[in-house]
Amino acid sequence: MVRLDYEQRKDGLVARVTLDNPSKLNIFTREAMAALVRVMREAELKDGLRAIVLTGAGDKAFVGGADLDALASLDPASAREFIGQVHQACAAMRHCPVPVVARINGFCIGAGLELAASCDIRIAVNTALFSMPEVRLGIPSVVEAALLPRLAGAGRARWLVMTGEAVLAQEALQWGLVEKVASAAHLDTAVNAAVDAILAGSDESIRAQKRLCQMWEELPLEASIRASVDEFARAYESPEPGRRIAGLRRARRK
Numbered sequence: 001m002v003r004l005d006y007e008q009r010k011d012g013l014v015a016r017v018t019l020d021n022p023s024k025l026n027i028f029t030r031e032a033m034a035a036l037v038r039v040m041r042e043a044e045l046k047d048g049l050r051a052i053v054l055t056g057a058g059d060k061a062f063v064g065g066a067d068l069d070a071l072a073s074l075d076p077a078s079a080r081e082f083i084g085q086v087h088q089a090c091a092a093m094r095h096c097p098v099p100v101v102a103r104i105n106g107f108c109i110g111a112g113l114e115l116a117a118s119c120d121i122r123i124a125v126n127t128a129l130f131s132m133p134e135v136r137l138g139i140p141s142v143v144e145a146a147l148l149p150r151l152a153g154a155g156r157a158r159w160l161v162m163t164g165e166a167v168l169a170q171e172a173l174q175w176g177l178v179e180k181v182a183s184a185a186h187l188d189t190a191v192n193a194a195v196d197a198i199l200a201g202s203d204e205s206i207r208a209q210k211r212l213c214q215m216w217e218e219l220p221l222e223a224s225i226r227a228s229v230d231e232f233a234r235a236y237e238s239p240e241p242g243r244r245i246a247g248l249r250r251a252r253r254k
Contacts (some may be wrong), residue, residue, distance in 0.1 A: 002035040003057075004043060005130055012050030012201035019056045026056035030082070033089040040092040050196050050206070052096060054119060055103035056112075059184065062104040062128070065114025071137065075183060076221025083143055088113050090144040093118040094214060097207050099198050101195055103191045104128050104169075104178065113160075113177075114144035119162060120210065122178040124169045125187045133168035150217055151176050170228045191199040202240045 003018040019026040026032075032137070057064040065121055066086065074082055093100045093115065102116045104124035109131050116122050130236055132148075134141045141161040148157035152175040169181045182190040198206060208231045215227050233240055 001031050004039045006046065009196075009199060011144050011196075011228045012203065014050040014195055014199075015046065015052045017043065017052055017054045019063060020052075022056070022058030022060065025061035025107055026058070026112075026131060027064050027067050028086060028089065028115075029067040030070060030085060033085045040096060044096055044098075050203060051097055051195050053103050054093065054100055054115075059105060061107040061109075062102070063104045063105045063109070064116055065110035065112055066134075069141075075168060075247075078195065086114065087143040089116040090114050093120075099206060099210055100192060101194055101198075103187065105184075105187065109166075110134055110141070110147065114141075114147070117147040117177075118144050120213070123180040123182065123187070123190050123194060124172065124178045125184050126169045126181050126185065128147050128172070128178075128181075129243045130168040130172045131162075131163040131167050135162065136164045147217075148177075174243055178196065197236045202239060202244065204240060205235060208235065213238075229237070 001020060003020050005018070007014045007016065017036070019027075019032060019036065021027065032135075042050075043049060064080075070082060087223045089111075099120040102119035102122040104116055104122060106125065106127070107129055108124070109129070110115050110133060113130055113132055116119075121163065132141045132145060145157075147160060148160060151157075152160070156175050160167070167175065167177075172178050173181045180194070201209075210236065212228055212231055214226075216224050219227065238243050
């Protein structure tokens with residue numbers, strides 16, 4: 001249902017988390033969401049972990065939305081429980097201490113787009129399709145759909161959640177829903193390049209940067225600045241800044 005694999009690279013360990021139900025477009029069932037949270041927690045505890053790549057199995061879908069059978073059977077109480085599971089699955093990306101790169105290999109619909117929005121970086125195949133069709137099912141888009149205005153702006157977020165209409169990868173790139181678009185043949189190359197760029201930073205500084213990025217989304221400006229100052233000062237509790245700056249100076253003298 002959810003696979004966890006590791007790759008040891010020169011600059012650190014990378015985990016690959018795969019939602020593995022391609023015959024049903026890797027949809028968010030209760031079981032899949034619970035497994036995703038468990039796997040993310042397991043990966044976080046792995047010694048030396050530097051980054052996670054999240055994707056869907058096959059070549060059709062990242063996540064094709066929530067389980068329609070489950071949605072059709074909900075009542076007010078079970079609806080609260082089900083959407084709470086969606087939130088927990090998405091929050092696992094945001095609360096992960098290392099960067100999570102979404103490898104969007106196809107349909108990215110509803111809860112799938114909320115999951116992608118919860119990742120730190122999104123790279124999509126050029127045939128990917130993005131939509132938030134919940135209103136057409138008689139329900140609003142909720143939980144991590146609240147991240148969409150931060151990515152695409154208020155007007156485009158309203159367009160997505162009020163019309164339910166889909167946008168293709170190139171338009172998603174223009175809107176800010178994704179950071180990169182690549183052909184199917186070059187998708188992994190683009191993902192690997194992003195991961196390599198992350199690994200080029202120091203582990204502690206990247207973890208601190210992720211904490212700050214989340215604060216910048218959630219806190220008022222002055223509180224964000226104060227937190228930034230604290231993280232900057234804390235970085236100098238380690239010899240890493242001095243070591244890296246000395247290395248840069250040596251390289252410039254060559």
